[in-house]
Amino acid sequence: VIKDEKLPRREREKLAQRQEILASALELFSEKGYRNVSMAEIAEKAEFAIGTLYKFFENKEDLYRALLLQVADKFLAAFMTAIEKPGDEVGKLRGYVAAKAKAFRDNAPMIRLYFSETHGARQNVLAGMDSRVREMREGFLGRMAGIFESGMRRRRFRRIADPYHLAIALEGLTNNFLFLWLDDPAHHASFVEDPDIALNILFKGLLP
Amino acid sequence: VIKDEKLPRREREKLAQRQEILASALELFSEKGYRNVSMAEIAEKAEFAIGTLYKFFENKEDLYRALLLQVADKFLAAFMTAIEKPGDEVGKLRGYVAAKAKAFRDNAPMIRLYFSETHGARQNVLAGMDSRVREMREGFLGRMAGIFESGMRRRRFRRIADPYHLAIALEGLTNNFLFLWLDDPAHHASFVEDPDIALNILFKGLLP
Amino acid sequence: VIKDEKLPRREREKLAQRQEILASALELFSEKGYRNVSMAEIAEKAEFAIGTLYKFFENKEDLYRALLLQVADKFLAAFMTAIEKPGDEVGKLRGYVAAKAKAFRDNAPMIRLYFSETHGARQNVLAGMDSRVREMREGFLGRMAGIFESGMRRRRFRRIADPYHLAIALEGLTNNFLFLWLDDPAHHASFVEDPDIALNILFKGLLP
Amino acid sequence: VIKDEKLPRREREKLAQRQEILASALELFSEKGYRNVSMAEIAEKAEFAIGTLYKFFENKEDLYRALLLQVADKFLAAFMTAIEKPGDEVGKLRGYVAAKAKAFRDNAPMIRLYFSETHGARQNVLAGMDSRVREMREGFLGRMAGIFESGMRRRRFRRIADPYHLAIALEGLTNNFLFLWLDDPAHHASFVEDPDIALNILFKGLLP
DNA sequence: CATGAATGAGTCTTCATTCAT
DNA sequence: GATGAATGAAGACTCATTCAT
Numbered sequence: 001v002i003k004d005e006k007l008p009r010r011e012r013e014k015l016a017q018r019q020e021i022l023a024s025a026l027e028l029f030s031e032k033g034y035r036n037v038s039m040a041e042i043a044e045k046a047e048f049a050i051g052t053l054y055k056f057f058e059n060k061e062d063l064y065r066a067l068l069l070q071v072a073d074k075f076l077a078a079f080m081t082a083i084e085k086p087g088d089e090v091g092k093l094r095g096y097v098a099a100k101a102k103a104f105r106d107n108a109p110m111i112r113l114y115f116s117e118t119h120g121a122r123q124n125v126l127a128g129m130d131s132r133v134r135e136m137r138e139g140f141l142g143r144m145a146g147i148f149e150s151g152m153r154r155r156r157f158r159r160i161a162d163p164y165h166l167a168i169a170l171e172g173l174t175n176n177f178l179f180l181w182l183d184d185p186a187h188h189a190s191f192v193e194d195p196d197i198a199l200n201i202l203f204k205g206l207l208p
Numbered sequence: 209v210i211k212d213e214k215l216p217r218r219e220r221e222k223l224a225q226r227q228e229i230l231a232s233a234l235e236l237f238s239e240k241g242y243r244n245v246s247m248a249e250i251a252e253k254a255e256f257a258i259g260t261l262y263k264f265f266e267n268k269e270d271l272y273r274a275l276l277l278q279v280a281d282k283f284l285a286a287f288m289t290a291i292e293k294p295g296d297e298v299g300k301l302r303g304y305v306a307a308k309a310k311a312f313r314d315n316a317p318m319i320r321l322y323f324s325e326t327h328g329a330r331q332n333v334l335a336g337m338d339s340r341v342r343e344m345r346e347g348f349l350g351r352m353a354g355i356f357e358s359g360m361r362r363r364r365f366r367r368i369a370d371p372y373h374l375a376i377a378l379e380g381l382t383n384n385f386l387f388l389w390l391d392d393p394a395h396h397a398s399f400v401e402d403p404d405i406a407l408n409i410l411f412k413g414l415l416p
Numbered sequence: 417v418i419k420d421e422k423l424p425r426r427e428r429e430k431l432a433q434r435q436e437i438l439a440s441a442l443e444l445f446s447e448k449g450y451r452n453v454s455m456a457e458i459a460e461k462a463e464f465a466i467g468t469l470y471k472f473f474e475n476k477e478d479l480y481r482a483l484l485l486q487v488a489d490k491f492l493a494a495f496m497t498a499i500e501k502p503g504d505e506v507g508k509l510r511g512y513v514a515a516k517a518k519a520f521r522d523n524a525p526m527i528r529l530y531f532s533e534t535h536g537a538r539q540n541v542l543a544g545m546d547s548r549v550r551e552m553r554e555g556f557l558g559r560m561a562g563i564f565e566s567g568m569r570r571r572r573f574r575r576i577a578d579p580y581h582l583a584i585a586l587e588g589l590t591n592n593f594l595f596l597w598l599d600d601p602a603h604h605a606s607f608v609e610d611p612d613i614a615l616n617i618l619f620k621g622l623l624p
Numbered sequence: 625v626i627k628d629e630k631l632p633r634r635e636r637e638k639l640a641q642r643q644e645i646l647a648s649a650l651e652l653f654s655e656k657g658y659r660n661v662s663m664a665e666i667a668e669k670a671e672f673a674i675g676t677l678y679k680f681f682e683n684k685e686d687l688y689r690a691l692l693l694q695v696a697d698k699f700l701a702a703f704m705t706a707i708e709k710p711g712d713e714v715g716k717l718r719g720y721v722a723a724k725a726k727a728f729r730d731n732a733p734m735i736r737l738y739f740s741e742t743h744g745a746r747q748n749v750l751a752g753m754d755s756r757v758r759e760m761r762e763g764f765l766g767r768m769a770g771i772f773e774s775g776m777r778r779r780r781f782r783r784i785a786d787p788y789h790l791a792i793a794l795e796g797l798t799n800n801f802l803f804l805w806l807d808d809p810a811h812h813a814s815f816v817e818d819p820d821i822a823l824n825i826l827f828k829g830l831l832p
Numbered sequence: 833c834a835t836g837a838a839t840g841a842g843t844c845t846t847c848a849t850t851c852a853t
Numbered sequence: 854g855a856t857g858a859a860t861g862a863a864g865a866c867t868c869a870t871t872c873a874t
Contacts, residue, residue: 035243038868040836049835051871060869134391160412161405168388169381169409176380177373183342197369201377202409204368247844257860259846268844451659454847456857465856467850476848550807576828577821581801585825588800589793596792599758613785617793618825620784662864664840673839675867684865839871850860 018056021046022067030109034064071110072133075103076140083143089151090203096144097174097195104178105192112182141167166202174198226264229254230275238317242272279318280341283311284348291351297359298411304352305382305403312386313400320390349375374410382406434472437462438483446525450480487530488549491519492556499559505567506619512560513590513611520594521608528598557583582618590614642680645670646691654733658688695738696757699727700764707767713775714827720768721798721819728802729816736806765791790826798822 024046028037039060043050057063082099083092104111141164148163161169177198181188191197232254236245247268251258265271290307291300312319349372356371369377385406389396399405423431440462444453455476459466473479498515499508520527557580564579577585593614597604607613648670652661663684667674681687706723707716728735765788772787785793801822805812815821 039870040868043836050869051835052833054870055834158412161409165385165405166409168384169406172380172382172384172387173377174380175384176376179380180376197373198377201369201374204366246842251861258844259860260858262845263858455849456847459857466848467856468854470849471855574828577825581821582825584800584804585797585822588796588798588803590796592792592796592799593789595796613789614793617785617790620782663866664864667840674865675840676838678866679837835874843867846864853856
């Protein structure tokens, strides 16, 4: 989403600095939570002056939003990629669930941060940003609904429900399995190791 | 959970005041988020002096926890009741989903608050309380798994997956449908009006 | 100073209650210091309602002053008694030093409280009360100066200095010895056991 | 004790600011007492923002301790210097008393503050710092005892008492004379003008 | 341009005091 | 008269943000 290919050197440096700030912020935020991290801390970790942070981001909240947006981007892009891979519908869905499990496994702290501030977000820091992430997510859900629809049209799936509803169901179902793992990795390790555990429940009714 | 039946008048008044504080706090928290609400605001809204709040709750966090605990208690109790009603397994699950939909409909702000701070909450205010709510929820999931197990034993369900996994699946699936409604009630009204939309997806594979 | 001899019953009860409050306050104050004791605590310890305290004392400071006044009274009275006992000048002074040592020994916490708030008192709670205690103390110093004067007139003391100055000297000298013991009782036990250690230093020059 | 000679400009400014804060705090504390002075007041008087105070001192108590420590340092250093000046024992002791009288005269508010919170301080703010000041004072008393001891060995003093006891006696005796002046400068002016008034009382017995 | 010292509004919390019962 | 629940002013401290260097 953020590309730094053919930019003037100056611009590329800017972008790199921005990334460095975001990376430091991510580490701190996901470790201590939004309100327990001060701009001074971020500045120190990123090895910039506090004032410099304000050259890149209007304020703390702006920085935070940029961070979440980047995380959301990254994840949805990964899911999208998994779903767009050549193959049949079952393979695509399996790819999605596997990609999601991997994303959770590889980025547990990030995810914790993302979801801790993202649900019912009306009242938290995200307030205004909601729409941007929501759109991305809705786009993805639509794309996944397309998979179900195509699968049905091609008779590889039984038409057990509205395709969009199935997309919602799959998302919620995998979320819950992976959240469980997130909350207690030791006890629910199987969920990230074998993503099919969640997926198959849906398939039992879906596959003919 | 909180009974105010045959208590001395003084005690009943205390309880009523406590409730009033909690109600005001809930309204403010769910509107503006934990960190954006001051004790002064709560006091004003509840029409008590600041100091009075501290007669009921040790500090802001304590008040907040009491609130979430109450919400969690209330909901899990409602779900438990629905699931324990006499009837067959299908009826019980249907009852759960209906109760959950009703709970969401009746308590949208509460729920937003509850879920906004409850997922991946390691770094936020809940920290210590987590365990209490988590236990309650795990107890409930176990109970629901029991329903699935019994249904399977009685051949009313196909044994398509581990009963506990089914419980997780149903919870996640309904959550996602209801969250969608929570985020955009106008557009997803059908989810709370017809809880079976979500439930049936699971049933398609489950029912023989 | 406070007598409860021939008073109407009602009055005597009042006085007893007042004493009970003061006693509780003394215990708390000398244990935790003025600012770390709340009226609520005193009320609880004395087994009265908070409001009742305010029937006896205008406010916290007033209660505190009454307490210190009582302590000062008690001590100065004891010193005065020692000094007025029949006998020669040397005996009277010895009596004073012994009484003071005993007072320190018997009332260490009290004294700590008294002196912690009494020196250079302009800025602390005592502010206004100063004068009352100061007068009492000045009266006592004057009385002690009288002893020295009489001793000189009777040729039992050499006239090595102004009698009032000698009184000041003796007071300061014994204070310092006893404070030392107060700060570190284990290490300076001899000072309260043998009051003459301090006194003799003065006598060496004083006695012919 | 605090040197600001050859430091980088920045550092010197820091130190100057710190001193300005301490000076303002001293003035306020000695006028109104520790607990009656707010950080806001100190900040205003020193013409800094409240937050700036917290760049220099961890909290109010820390600021207070720094202040007292500085005062104690300064005074004990002055006394030590007086006592170490070349000369015989009588001269040294005389130097000490004169230095002390001068210190009292020049720093009345400081001293009032110092002694008001330093005696029997177990329950007040000093608690933890006690030891530091106490050690310094004990060191000084020991040094003064050394003077007495040397004087005795050289037959310039009669061996009328334990040298350490004499040190205690001299300290207490001068304290009391000077406190009297502190409490009522008009009436007891002679004490700071002629320090020998106090000293001679001791000498009468001490000198052969 | 980058810096980071200085700012001060805003927060939670305590507790002396009042007054309806 | 006694009670103690309710009050709210006041205080310590934090930290996002600014701006002179």
